[in-house]
Amino acid sequence: MSGTAGGDAGAVDDATSNPMRAPSARTLAELDGLVVGCRACPRLVAWREHVAEVKRAAFRDETYWGRPVPGFGDPRADVLVVGLAPAAHGANRTGRMFTGDRSGDFLFASMHRTGFASQALSVRADDGLTLDGIRVTAPVRCAPPENAPTPQERRTCGPFLARELALVEPRVVVVLGGFGWQAVLATLAEQGWAVPRPRPAFAHGAEVRLRRVDGDGELALVGCFHVSQQNTFTGRLTPAMLDAVLVRARALASGAG
Ligand code: SF4
Numbered sequence: 453m454s455g456t457a458g459g460d461a462g463a464v465d466d467a468t469s470n471p472m473r474a475p476s477a478r479t480l481a482e483l484d485g486l487v488v489g490c491r492a493c494p495r496l497v498a499w500r501e502h503v504a505e506v507k508r509a510a511f512r513d514e515t516y517w518g519r520p521v522p523g524f525g526d527p528r529a530d531v532l533v534v535g536l537a538p539a540a541h542g543a544n545r546t547g548r549m550f551t552g553d554r555s556g557d558f559l560f561a562s563m564h565r566t567g568f569a570s571q572a573l574s575v576r577a578d579d580g581l582t583l584d585g586i587r588v589t590a591p592v593r594c595a596p597p598e599n600a601p602t603p604q605e606r607r608t609c610g611p612f613l614a615r616e617l618a619l620v621e622p623r624v625v626v627v628l629g630g631f632g633w634q635a636v637l638a639t640l641a642e643q644g645w646a647v648p649r650p651r652p653a654f655a656h657g658a659e660v661r662l663r664r665v666d667g668d669g670e671l672a673l674v675g676c677f678h679v680s681q682q683n684t685f686t687g688r689l690t691p692a693m694l695d696a697v698l699v700r701a702r703a704l705a706s707g708a709g
Pocket of ligand 1: 471487490491492493494496497520592593594605608609
């Protein structure tokens with residue numbers, strides 16, 4: 453897999469079981485190790501590595517990450533921001549969630565304005581950005597073709613998000629976009645959370661309270677239009693709208709609401 457930052461062909465068989473091993477991860481570092489070495493979804497492994505090999509012309513001199521992308525940010529965050537999956541030439545290139553594309557520029561600028569991020573700039577994994585009180589992750593950790601993971605791929609990857617939730621214990625999850633909303637609700641339902649039926653509909657600003665089936669955990673879900681260029685260039689999602697969602701998430705996390 454020349455052209456990518458990693459390469460562990462000898463671990464192929466073992467790495468297909470990484471999601472099943474996620475519940476045993478005792479720390480985020482252990483979990484991240486399982487995530488970045490995962491090869492459980494053949495279609496996504498092939499795509500992420502193909503993109504990393506072919507590259508986009510603007511990045512032809514860069515070494516793409518080309519692997520699954522772990523969560524990024526505060527390990528004890530009260531607010532978890534969840535998208536759908538890494539972008540092919542964003543996080544799949546830089547190795548850090550929402551880093552290296554316009555979506556991330558929009559998101560981290562808002563986090564900086566609302567006091568969650570140390571800087572608005574997010575261009576590569578070593579750019580110095582740190583997050584306080586917030587973390588970003590996804591229910592699917594590999595860049596999918598057409599930004600569309602299959603239901604099976606989402607199910608296969610689910611244990612990683614479930615374990616991240618258990619280790620971080622956020623109070624609020626901000627879900628970006630309707631696809632992510634459905635994916636997160638489905639993942640939570642499969643991973644031991646009591647999700648109402650019919651499932652709550654996505655809307656910008658929608659709020660839903662969830663509990664674990666075993667009663668050991670509680671979450672507030674907040675919907676937000678995705679930070680894609682399709683939304684931000686057209687004004688469907690403005691900086692003020694995203695700032696308001698993050699301010700609301702902070703208030704919910706502090707018990708207001
Ligand atoms: S999407 Fe998730 S489960 Fe599938 S290969 Fe990537 S990290 Fe593994």
